[in-house]
Amino acid sequence: MAAISRDDVAHLAKLARIEMNDAELDHLAQEMDVILGAVARVQEVAAADVPPTSHPIPVNNVVREDVVRPSLTPGEALSGAPAQAEDRFKVPQILGEE
Amino acid sequence: MTSIRSSASEMAAALASGETTSVALTEAHYAQIEKVDGDVHAFLYLDKEGALAQAADVDAKRQKGEELSPLAGIPLALKDVLTQKGIPTTCGSKMLEGWRPPYDSTVVTRLKNAGVVILGKTNMDEFAMGSSTENSAYGPTHNPWDLTRIPGGSGGGSAAALAAFEAPLAIGTDTGGSIRQPAAVTGTVGVKPTYGGVSRYGLIAFSSSLDQAGPCARTVLDAALLHEVIAGHDERDSTSINAPVPQVVKAAKKLDVKGMKIGVVKELQGEGFQQGVLEKFHEGLDALVSAGAELVEVSCPTFDYALAAYYLIAPSECSSNLARFDSMRYGIRVGDNGERSAEEVMKMTRHEGFGPEVKRRIILGTYALSSGYYDAYYGSAQKVRTLLMRDFNAAFAQADVLVSPTAPTTAFKIGENVDDPLAMYLNDIATIPVNMAGIGGMSLPCGLADEDGLPVGFQIMSPAMRDDLMYQVGGALEAALLSKWGAPLLDKAPVLAGN
Numbered sequence: 001m002a003a004i005s006r007d008d009v010a011h012l013a014k015l016a017r018i019e020m021n022d023a024e025l026d027h028l029a030q031e032m033d034v035i036l037g038a039v040a041r042v043q044e045v046a047a048a049d050v051p052p053t054s055h056p057i058p059v060n061n062v063v064r065e066d067v068v069r070p071s072l073t074p075g076e077a078l079s080g081a082p083a084q085a086e087d088r089f090k091v092p093q094i095l096g097e098e
Numbered sequence: 099m100t101s102i103r104s105s106a107s108e109m110a111a112a113l114a115s116g117e118t119t120s121v122a123l124t125e126a127h128y129a130q131i132e133k134v135d136g137d138v139h140a141f142l143y144l145d146k147e148g149a150l151a152q153a154a155d156v157d158a159k160r161q162k163g164e165e166l167s168p169l170a171g172i173p174l175a176l177k178d179v180l181t182q183k184g185i186p187t188t189c190g191s192k193m194l195e196g197w198r199p200p201y202d203s204t205v206v207t208r209l210k211n212a213g214v215v216i217l218g219k220t221n222m223d224e225f226a227m228g229s230s231t232e233n234s235a236y237g238p239t240h241n242p243w244d245l246t247r248i249p250g251g252s253g254g255g256s257a258a259a260l261a262a263f264e265a266p267l268a269i270g271t272d273t274g275g276s277i278r279q280p281a282a283v284t285g286t287v288g289v290k291p292t293y294g295g296v297s298r299y300g301l302i303a304f305s306s307s308l309d310q311a312g313p314c315a316r317t318v319l320d321a322a323l324l325h326e327v328i329a330g331h332d333e334r335d336s337t338s339i340n341a342p343v344p345q346v347v348k349a350a351k352k353l354d355v356k357g358m359k360i361g362v363v364k365e366l367q368g369e370g371f372q373q374g375v376l377e378k379f380h381e382g383l384d385a386l387v388s389a390g391a392e393l394v395e396v397s398c399p400t401f402d403y404a405l406a407a408y409y410l411i412a413p414s415e416c417s418s419n420l421a422r423f424d425s426m427r428y429g430i431r432v433g434d435n436g437e438r439s440a441e442e443v444m445k446m447t448r449h450e451g452f453g454p455e456v457k458r459r460i461i462l463g464t465y466a467l468s469s470g471y472y473d474a475y476y477g478s479a480q481k482v483r484t485l486l487m488r489d490f491n492a493a494f495a496q497a498d499v500l501v502s503p504t505a506p507t508t509a510f511k512i513g514e515n516v517d518d519p520l521a522m523y524l525n526d527i528a529t530i531p532v533n534m535a536g537i538g539g540m541s542l543p544c545g546l547a548d549e550d551g552l553p554v555g556f557q558i559m560s561p562a563m564r565d566d567l568m569y570q571v572g573g574a575l576e577a578a579l580l581s582k583w584g585a586p587l588l589d590k591a592p593v594l595a596g597n
Contacts, residue, residue, distance in 0.1 A: 004465070012464045016417060017424070017441065018457060019449035028461060031519060035462060038520055039406040042478040045485060052480030053487060055307050055337075056293045056536020057562065062336035076200035080428035091426050092440040 004032045102130050103588075106172050106266040106320040113160065113171045120153035120160075120171030124215050127173045131217070131264045133596035139239050140249075140259040142178050143186050144218035149173070156213040168323055170213030175265035177256050178219040179226055180311065181300040182206045189302050190222040190234040190252075193429045193451030203300020204332045205269060205311050212327045217265055220255030224453045225420065226276055226304045228252050229525035230515065233455045238512055241284060243552055243591050247509040250280030250525075256314050257284040262594060267324050268314040273305050274408055275505075275529025277312050278541035282504035282555020285543040285587045287321045287572070288314045290529075292562045293536035294339035297332035305415035306337075308408075308533040316588060318542060318572040322350035325565070341563065349566035350573040356390035358571065361497025365401040366528045372507045374547025378554040379503045382544035385578040386571070394497050398489035400482060404531045407482035409523060410466045411534075414476050416456075417463030423451065458519065487535045494561045499571050502528045504541040504555030528557060538565040540572050543587045544579060553587060 006029040013020045020028070074087045083090040100112040100123075112118045128146060135141055156171040181187050181199035183206075188194045202210070209216060223233035231239040231254030239254040241247040242262040249258040256268035257280030270277035272290035281288030289312045296311045303309060313324035329343040362383065367376060387393060425431040425447035426440070433446035452460070466475040493500055505525055515522045532539035537559060544556035556575065560568040580586065 008465075009461060012461045012468070015468070016460050016464045017421075017444045017448055018452065018460065019445040020457075024457075028458065031458060032462065032465070034520060035409065035458075036465070036475075039409050039475070039479075041406045042403055042410060042482050043474060045400065045403055046478035046481035050481040050484050052477060053483040054480060056483075056487075056534070057337070057339065059337055062333075064333060072200055079200050080197050082425060082429070082431035083434070089427055092434050092436075092438055092443045094440045 004029060004036060102126050102263045104266070105317045106169060106315060106323065107317070109172055109266060110168055120156045120215060121150060123171065124149055124153040124173050124217070127217060127265060130262070134262050134594040135264060137240060137245055137594055137596065138242055138258050138262045138264070139237060140175065140220055140255045140262060140264055141218045142188060142190070142221050142236055142255070145185055145216065148185070149215050149217050152210070152213070152215045156215070159213070167212035167327065169267070169327055171215060172267060173215045173217050173265050174209065175218065175220045175256055175259040175268040176206070176216050177253050177268070177270050178222055179271050179302050180205050180269065181302070182216065182219070185219065187219065187302070188236070189226070190224040190236065191451065191453070191456070192235045193423050195430060197428055201300065204297035204334060205328050206300065208328050214267070214327065220253070220259055220268065222255055223252035224456050225302070225416070226252040226271060226273055227416070227455050227459055229275070229279055229522055230512070231255060232512060232516055233453055235453055240512070241509045242594060243285065243509065246511055247552070248283070248512055250283040250509065252276040253280045253314070257281055257286050257288065260284065260286045260314060260316055261588060261591060266316065267320060269311060269328070270314045271301060271309060271311045272533065273308045273412060274533050275526040277314060278529050278539055278555065278557060279505045279525055281314060281541040283509040283553060285553030285591065286314060286316055287318055287542045288312065288540070289321050289325060289568070290532060290539045291325065291329060291565055292339070292538045294337050295343070295563070295565065296329050297335040297338050299332055299334040303419040305412040306419060307415060308412060310533070316586070318569060318576045319347070319350045322346040322569050339563065344563060344566040346566050346569040349569040352570050353574050353577050355386060355571055355574040358391045358499070359497040360386055360391050360393050360571065361396040361493050361500040362393055363401070363493070363500050363502045364395055364397045365399065366502035370506050370524065370527065371503060372547065372549070374549045375503045375505070375507060375554050378545035378547060379556060382556045382575060382579070383501070385582065386575055389574055389578050396493040396496055396500060398493055398531070400485040400489045401531050403482045404486055404534055405523060405527050407479040407486070408526070408530045408534060409462070410475050410479035411483065413459040413463035414466045415463070417460045417467065420456065420460055423448065483534050486531055490531070490535045490537060499567050500559040502557045504528060504557040508547050508550055508552035508554060532559055537562050538568050540568045542572050542576055544575070546587070546590065
C-alpha cells in the first residue's frame with residue numbers, strides 16, 4: 001500500500017468537509033502513515049473465503065405501523081438551529097453565483 | 099448509618115426504612131461535588147433544580163405509600179453523550195456547546211420513570227473517542243486515586259464521579275471499552291451489556307454497530323439494579339433486541355460459581371501487560387478457584403488483529419455518523435457572513451468544532467471507505483470481525499464466561515500518551531473484542547498493583563444475551579475478594595480534601 005501523502009490528506013479533508021491549514025495537513029499525513037501501517041495488518045487474515053460481518057447481531061429491516069403519532073413541534077425541532085426563519089432552518093447559500 | 103460512601107442498595111434500604119430522604123441524599127451528593135469537583139472535574143453540568151425536584155417528587159410518593167422502583171430517589175451521574183431534554187448536552191465537544199436537546203434519550207426516560215435522580219452530565223472524551231478523557235474540549239477529568247493521572251475514557255467523568263463519592267450510580271457508553279477501562283483504572287464496576295440490550299435512541303452515535311450504553315457503580319449488585327432499569331426492547335432503536343432482559347439482579351445475588359467453567363484467554367495476558375496487573379488478575383483467578391469454579395485456558399488467535407480491525411471499523415462508522423454535524427440544524431455555526439456558501443461554512447465550522455482526535459478518526463474513516471481502498475481496509479476489517487466471532491463461539495463452547503485483565507496498565511499520567519495515538523489505542527486491547535462480537539463485558543476491581551498502588555480491573559465476558567452469567571461470576575468474585583480484603587477497595591483511595 002502506497003504511503004499517504006499530504007495531498008491525499010488534503011483530498012480526504014475536502015471530502016470530509018473539514019478545513020485544514022498546512023501545519024495540520026503535514027501533521028496528519030505523518031500520523032496517518034503510522035496508523036495505516038499498523039491497521040493494514042487486517043489483510044493478513046482476511047482470506048477470500050471469510051464472509052464480512054457488518055453487524056454483531058443479525059438484523060432485518062424493522063418497520064412500524066404507518067400511523068401519525070406525537071413528535072417534536074416546529075419550535076422544538078428548531079430550538080437548536082444556528083439560524084431560522086419562518087419555521088424553517090435558515091442556511092447559507094447552497095448554489096454559487098451564476 | 100448511610101452516607102455518600104454507601105452503595106446504592108444501602109441507600110435504597112435507608113430510603114425505604116425512612117432513615118433518610120431522597121432530598122437529603124441528593125443534597126449530600128451536591129455538597130460532596132462542591133467540595134471535590136474542583137479537583138476531579140467529573141461534571142460538565144449540574145442540574146440541581148431538576149434533581150431536587152425529582153427527589154422531592156419521589157419523597158412525596160413514598161410518603162403516600164406509592165409503590166416505587168428499587169432505585170427511586172437514588173442520585174446518578176449521566177455521561178454527556180446521552181440527551182436529556184432541556185439540559186446542555188455537549189458530547190465533550192465544542193461543536194455542541196450550548197445545545198439543549200428537545201427530547202430525552204430512552205435511557206433517560208427510563209431513569210426518570212424509575213425515579214432515579216439525575217445530578218448532572220459527566221465529562222468524556224470528545225464524541226466518546228479516547229481512553230483518558232483528555233480529548234474533552236472542556237479539559238481533562240482527574241483520577242480520584244491520584245489527581246495527576248487519567249480516569250480512563252471515554253467515560254472518565256462517570257467513573258471518577260463514582261470513585262470520588264460524587265454519585266453512587268452513573269451511566270456510561272462503551273464502543274471499545276469506554277465503560278470498562280475507566281472502571282478498571284478507578285476501582286469501580288462498569289458493564290457493557292450485550293449489543294442491543296439497551297436502547298441507543300438519544301445516544302449520540304460514534305460507531306453505530308459498536309456503541310452500547312450501560313451501568314456504572316461501586317458494586318456488582320448496584321450495576322445489576324441499574325442494568326434492569328435501563329435495559330429492554332425499544333421500538334425507537336431498530337437494533338434493540340426484542341427479548342426479555344436477562345435476570346441480572348438475581349444472578350448478582352447468587353454468589354455461587356461452583357462447577358462453572360471460567361475461560362482464561364491466553365492472548366490477553368502476555369506482552370504489554372503490566373506486572374502488577376497480571377498479579378492481581380491471577381489473585382482474582384485464585385479466588386474464583388477457591389469458590390469452586392474451574393479454570394480452562396482458551397485461545398482466541400484472532401484477538402491479535404482485533405485492535406487493527408477496530409481502528410478501521412470505528413473510524414469508518416464515525417466518519418459517516420459525524421457528517422450530521424454540518425452547522426445547519428444544531429450546534430455551532432462558524433463563518434456565516436451572508437456571502438460564504440453552505441459548504442464553506444460547513445468546512446469552517448467542522449475545523450473549529452472538532453478536536454484533533456475526532457478529525458484524525460474522520461480522516462482515517464474517510465480513507466478506509468474511499469474507492470480503491472475499501473476492500474483492503476474496511477472490507478478486511480469486517481472479515482476480521484467474523485473471525486473474532488468464531489473465536490468467541492469456540493471459546494464459549496469450552497467455558498461459561500471468559501476472563502482477562504480489563505486494561506493492560508493502571509492509570510497513566512495525564513499528558514503521558516497524548517502525542518502518540520497508537521500507544522493510546524493500546525489501552526483498549528482487551529476490551530475491544532467484546533464490542534466487535536456484540537457480547538457482554540464487565541469490569542470489577544481485583545486489587546491494587548504492587549508497583550504503583552493503583553486499581554486493577556478484572557474483565558468478565560459473557561455470551562450474547564447471557565449477561566446474567568457475568569453478573570453471577572462478578573458477584574461471587576466481588577464477595578470473595580471483599581472477605582479477603584475486609585473492606586471495599588475504594589476505602590484505600592485517598593480522601594479528597596477539596597478546597
